[in-house]
Amino acid sequence: MMKSQVALLYVLIIMSKGSAQSMKPRRSVFFSDVNLKLFKEPDFDGLSSVLVREDIGQLFIGARGKIITLSLDDITKKTKEINWIVTSKEKALCQMKGKSIEVCDNYITLMHTLNDGRILVCGTKAFDPTCTHLMFEEGNVTMEDSFENGRGKVPFDPNENFASLVNGNTLYTAGTINFLGTVKSFQRHGRNSLMTEQIWSWLKGPNMISMKFAEISKHSYNNEDDSVFLFLTEIGIENQRNHLRLSRVARVCKSDMGGLRTLQRKWTSFLKAYLDCPFGDEGSTSLVQDVFFLQDEKNVSDSIFYATFTLSPKPSSTCSQSAVCAYKLSDIQQVFRGNFMTETDSGPWVRFTGSYTSPYPRTCINDEMRAKGVRTSRDVLDSDLMFVKNHPLMEQVVTPITGKPLLVGSAAQFSRIVVDKVTSLDGQQHNVMFISNNSGWVQKAVWSGDDGGRIIEELQLSQDPQPIHFLQLSSRSGQLYSTTRTAVVQLSVRDCSRYRSCADCLIARDPYCGWDRLTGLCAAAAGASNLSMIQNLIDGDVGTCPSSHCNFSHSVKADYRHPAHT
Template structure:
């Protein structure tokens, strides 16, 4: 009898362990992550810090600059080629790295970070890297994808000072203009000197900025653009290069350093002065960029990225610059998008100059301005007067432009888009899905964030609409590159490359989102259940009319009212999707335990603030009534049922787990009875046994209260909703959901310390009560929350 009992005990123990291993992970596992993006994505193994993109539009080959490596990827099959891409290793010798570390730099910084990739006129690629704080440049032969070699067999290199930054994290920009490289970078090891220079080409024509804080004052370079004038322009204007950066303003007499965004311009034909400004720019002019919300009085003073787009191909006058701004004074994340036309910048550059009088440290308008006008490019009219090049300009003109590089007027624009709580890192502009007459100003902004998201925003005139927010990478991977190629957006992070559609009506998954893209040429087709380009015979309708035609549940201003059963003391976050840049407001019972997070509302539940909550947004402007975007009803419930309400898709798993637990209890009871009979018949003592349910086999699962307070931290929801419901959180003060249900882990730990006789008596009582109450068995603590899914709008 004893042997049989021991055999049954071992069999039951194995069965119990199998049940725990099978059911518990499925019940309490973390929710699976949502697919990041609809497209091809690949992560490069053993490669880090991908920072530079260069696209060969003819072949579709994308060249990537990374740490100690240059990659070549076929964009026609990214996922396959990224697994085994063509790779050039260009690292730093160990002795040079050691010398760099000896100068006080870290081992990671003393590597070769590729910061420049540009095509030369003969088809080769000019590449520059930091090379352990000693910038070096080389050339890549595209045919065999290799670095050109020197006579000694090593890499053929030339100095990269002035062409590439010394430090990997330093701000930098460069652009190739007719085979000549123009750069804006630091020019010394300490990073205290800055230059905007013509870095390649004829040695006699390599010029740079004058070393003066009036020219460049601790700048952070952002972007550059080469603007070609029309060959048949009547004035004979020269081509120009524009540089965008943020610098410390010297025109403000304040105790603190004030940063301002700037645009600077130089002429491609500038070769410096004869005596004054030798080897220096004679056409360097700069102006302040103002991105300001005049109604709210908010000015955005730090420029982070600029994208240049020519809205009418072949017409330089249609060029616009889209910039991402943030504020120097705001503590929370804040991003704004402003757009500037090339014509507005030209007007400011042709306007009055700003001057600082040395005696009173005040800026005034200078008088008089010498002739010919300082800072202008050599035109046909100047050539007719005998000024064939900048070398022929008088010293008084060069002295004036040396002392007065800043313009009096600013280039002013109002923000197209303002987002609080979001930090945009990169911007690109895609044309609308279908071009229409009268919609030449329409465009789609692709905005990358520091949390690995890609936002699509439609722009029609001065009206902007947030269409989609797509998670592309993990929150730890910021978007640092966006490149458009053949209707695709190549989005990069320091380790990953993703290929997703850049435009097209098919991107918009619902009737409501498609209706908001109505002015971009998209229309919802109910029969196909898809968003498609508008046909010529389609009846012309406005966006508001298209929204009204959508299903009532998706209607913009008639959302379904959602009931949330909550417990007193919990904190909940009620989502409200904000589709425009205009503000949103809430109607709710008056109570002080509320706080608005941008468009969402945080509520600490009490008996006084339950009731109806509604969110209203000014989607159509101030001339239209606010639109109701969300509606909720908060009702108090018995706290004991809150964990049951949290279950979503795993009820069948929990039921199977409860059934196995019940069967295990019965078998355990029978086992204990057999063991007690065997011991009484053999006269053995009733000592405690520790091998019945050892601690290593005890299911250690968190309680539902800990899941609520720790598994879902209170963070701002910035897009969509959580399964269409409000997100429920525990009180930060330590208040837990009081539930009279059994904690399985604690229960089993307690039973482990009891004797078999005591356990048998407890099991008899539990089985008797369980047989009576089994139809009403409650869900054990530790049941998982509903999976959180972010929905795009």
């Protein structure tokens, strides 16, 4: 693999069988040249959650001791600030328990929209997690004056990773549930609360990454129940001697009610599988960092999970790499319908070769099971639930749709990813990936089965090298929101102004952009027609450009820079 010698050098590599070919972003744009909007205030820090509300045009930002709302159209316009701080007594008690003054504050780490339009908000509250609700009425955001215990919903420590989602009014979380941070669980909260069994074969030293909901029933021929997927890393149980950390995808069924006697108030549908993203040196393992779920509205099984990975290298390795892998939902479902692993007396897990005929939990409850009297998980036999309890691991590996990464990066590590589905002038759909790294840059890339991947451009969204913690996309308005711990950035994904000539516009093969014949400018292609606009995403042929716009200007050539110079 090619290894960068410059700290900020950011090179993407397209993997080929047995080797990797270097591929630089076509254009690198520095912070001062990016057309962006920036929100930053002197006392604004500890940014720890973000929520996009397109229905009311607001961006909610959770930070240390406060919640701020910004206009989605222009984040420089602050529309509301709500302080939610800890008392001096609460802070002193937290410090008496051995915690630092910095973490003994209230970090707003969870915000989700409920069915009634309210927003569930939870904060760490000086190591005493607490939740309440925000309401948006007549253009004004207010906080309810009633509070509830948030333990188990968000971690006590604001620096701990956790995952969460809301489906309807039901909250799912995965993270630490005790003060010491020693117990972690994947839970469903509310009237029919469930959690994982506290045994190491279910979760062993997990680091929760992301949670996604898949409406399987919407397109299922047999009305199979919906699924919740959890992406995490954990210490592998396959071989207990090497303590190797692996990437996993786990699945539970939405309508799981726990067992009647066995697995009471526990998941009866919890299964997990090894999530593979093959790259790097032999002996290195790839660890999932973030996941974006791009749903297919016509057939949910064709939906794709896009995930960023970094390497967990061998101690002797000097390799620092990241990758993007993509997984089809139907492929993940197939793995969970496969064979189980079982623990041997000597420790390692091997393929289960015994007899197990029940379809549950290989699939969530469907019409065939209902016809046989299994309408809920409480109708499943105790013997089957005991098997589920002792066999959470699947034999098959979840592999990416290409068998390899879409992109591999060297040096600055990938962090967050969002994906936008863009329709070009010819009616074709293109999935555009925005991939952030730990140095404040975002890559804009496209991958297709026909011509592999290409990196259209990279943008510096943070003036100083620092990790990007959140990426949020508003597809409706075409705005991308990026955050560090101290600032929020907004930019239009449809900004085509950086392409200064027709040739530059077409060669970029940017699905968002085309050359406007009438204005003589590169402009957003959305809503335009082939009569008024030129676009060629296949090979970037400039032959259709007006002769007066074919040549590259000096200013365009100057844009072909890289963020670091040798």
